[in-house]
Amino acid sequence: MSARYTAAVTDSRALIVADAHLGQAPPAVTDAFHRFLDSVPAPPDHLVVGGDLFDFWFEYGTVVPRAAFRTLSRLAELARRGVAVTVIGGNHDRWGGGFWRDEVGAAFHSAEAELPLAGWRARVAHGDGLTDRQLDARAVHAVARHPWTAKVFRWIHPDLAFPLVRRMSRGLARGSRRGDVLRRSAEEQAAYARDELARRPDIDLLVLGHTHRAALEVVGENRWYLNPGAWMEGLCYAVVDERGPRLERFTSTP
Numbered sequence: 001m002s003a004r005y006t007a008a009v010t011d012s013r014a015l016i017v018a019d020a021h022l023g024q025a026p027p028a029v030t031d032a033f034h035r036f037l038d039s040v041p042a043p044p045d046h047l048v049v050g051g052d053l054f055d056f057w058f059e060y061g062t063v064v065p066r067a068a069f070r071t072l073s074r075l076a077e078l079a080r081r082g083v084a085v086t087v088i089g090g091n092h093d094r095w096g097g098g099f100w101r102d103e104v105g106a107a108f109h110s111a112e113a114e115l116p117l118a119g120w121r122a123r124v125a126h127g128d129g130l131t132d133r134q135l136d137a138r139a140v141h142a143v144a145r146h147p148w149t150a151k152v153f154r155w156i157h158p159d160l161a162f163p164l165v166r167r168m169s170r171g172l173a174r175g176s177r178r179g180d181v182l183r184r185s186a187e188e189q190a191a192y193a194r195d196e197l198a199r200r201p202d203i204d205l206l207v208l209g210h211t212h213r214a215a216l217e218v219v220g221e222n223r224w225y226l227n228p229g230a231w232m233e234g235l236c237y238a239v240v241d242e243r244g245p246r247l248e249r250f251t252s253t254p
Helices: 027-039 066-080 098-104 135-145 147-153 158-176 179-199
Strands: 014-017 046-049 084-088 107-109 112-117 120-125 205-207 215-220 223-227 236-241 244-249
Touching: 027 066, 066 084, 066 098, 084 112, 084 120, 098 107, 107 112, 179 205, 179 215, 179 223, 215 244, 223 244
Parallel strands: 014 046, 046 084, 084 107, 120 205, 205 223
Antiparallel strands: 014 236, 112 120, 215 223, 236 244
8 A cells, every 4th residue: 555645845855865774883884874964965955764774763652762862863953954854664663653753853654655856756665575585574574563562562671672672683684684685685676666666657766775785777767766775884875856866875084
């Protein structure tokens, strides 16, 4: 089922970043992401986070995870300066809600969104659950989306919950991030994107993440499949402007 289009954003350029996995990524990756937020987006840009910004995120009623504070404060500052911020939940961080809107000033979508990006009609999703064939990936996807999971997890103290999830994440990553697994996932995702764009003539751009493999494929006249790649693996991101999408790498140094 497709999401409805959100209200129009008067952006002339959209910047898309996914799979930063902050909290698991090395500190240098996090520092580079903060420099990116400090130096690149500017009004009227639209910053789109395509899932797995954090290696784990859970929205408690009264607690903000300490490790996320510097990132959240920068995103809130972008929103305050007039940069539109849209956050899509990934399989590691889709348990969000009103905090993003009320405290950060960002639009949050737990699964996907359809919205205009620099004038192009785009569908943006993280991509998990669309083509995953591994049993552990399908199981995690099903558990993460079950309505009772968040209700039960909320009763676990954060000092216990976050270390528990980090250990589980490292174990799952060892299998899911093997080169052959990621290559096959990327091929299956590209095939899904071509089929989806053929089925949906009302969208110009399909944006997916999750595979950690950057991709930009022309599917028709002014129609594209885009995966910005993983920020945690090469500081990859994408830009969409009036000419269409392109892949970029952040190169600013401290």
